Amino acid sequence: MTKEETLFQRRLLDLANMADQRNIVLFSDFLSLNELNIYHSSKKELGFVTCRLFGGYEAAERQMIAFIPDALSYDIGTDPESLPYGWEYPFSCIRILPLHEKYADKLTHRDFLGAILHIGIERSKIGDILLTEDGTYVFCHNTMTELLCQELTHIKHTSVYAQCTGLKDFSWHPSYETIHGTVASLRLDSLLSLAFNSSRSSLTSLVENGSVYVNGRLTTSNGYKLKENDIISVRGYGKFKYCQTLSETRKGRLSVELQRYK
Template identity: 45%
Template sequence: MDREEALLRKRLIELSQMAFHKGIVIFSDFLNLNELHILHTTPKDLFYTEYETFGGYEMSERQIAAFLPDALCCASGYPITPLEILPNASKFAVGMSHRDYLGALVHLGIERGKIGDILVYEKSAVVFVKREMAAFITEQLTRIGRQSVRVKEQEKPEETYLPSCQLLTGTVASVRLDTVLAVAYPLSRSKIVPLIEGGRTFVNGKLILSNGFHLKEGDVISVRQLGRIVYEGELSVTKKGRHLIRIKKFG
């Protein structure tokens, strides 16, 4: 365990201890995939309370941990506010990337842990932030690059926030992590293997370092800097014994 991981684990345990002694729900900042992996692999007996995680919508990647004293739950009480970022002149607006939106937020001096997922659409985006940052961002974020923008809070059902996706099919020799990733992304095996062995691939929130990890129907695979896919299962087997599979790719 390196120093950074040890410090995060210690901090999460301290939050759990605080929730236990105060008898209230205590929240972390947004945790990235690697930080969530550290949370989920920390022995449960080190925590003083149970915990749950949520990021504002069902398919969220960055999530907040809620440490829960006995008999308490956190069904809808997470301090998360979705903000919609819109161009002021939509007629002349140009599409912007995830990096553009994130860069503008960080440029305001906001810590990364206060910002959750950013869902990018054709000419707008929705960003999930810690509630205490919502008013500041709404007032201060007026420009991204050369484009003038406005920000407003959203109060829509969780089901509204689903990233765009496409269904893909392909044949593989076996339903291994590396072969399924090759269907999702136009990358050679020589480029996919380093992604997995380099600690950038998570299945259902758990870090996977084995290329030959066998997937099950419904598994959610997240690859840092590339996105997420869901393995939807096997459709058929060809005469040559290859498996025709279907995946859902979010982007």
């Protein structure tokens, strides 16, 4: 690991120790895919507390860790967002809408993120940004919620307004394209080729260079065998889920179903 990654791992251990010693629930900031990978690699060292991951909705990419001491872990459920009674994740859901829909630009994820960072909010305080038909939703650390709602008034040439929406009222299901095809095996490189309609050879470097994550864990082996419901994220390409193997052809190839997120 790099020096920065080692410091991040130490930060996770410090949070876990403080939660255990003070008998309270503590939270990380929103973690990137690489930081989530470091967390997954540190589970043994963090085994003295219960950890929960949540980013506001199922399959969120950027998530917070809740560090729960043993004394408080007896009454938590099995759901990822389940916390001891009286505790909540310290982030809000912000809905962003154009002031005048008729004159609004067609804005991208990058446009929203750039505008949010421009008003002085650090990336670690922002979770996923979801562009939907009824507005754009941003998950934001509670310490930055008021600033975002007050200061985010323009994105490029579009006037916007932001308002807090309760997490319990938020419901969103990802939009995806279903892909069917045949592969020689369930190797990672084979399914990458099918998901992104590219040759295996053109995608192998993505795996070897550390651009591919399976369920938040960095995976650098093209021969890694995927399991049903694994979610694969690829920097610069997007993400998809390997749903199931449907059948086997006479030639021994596997007919599979994928869902590529839009």
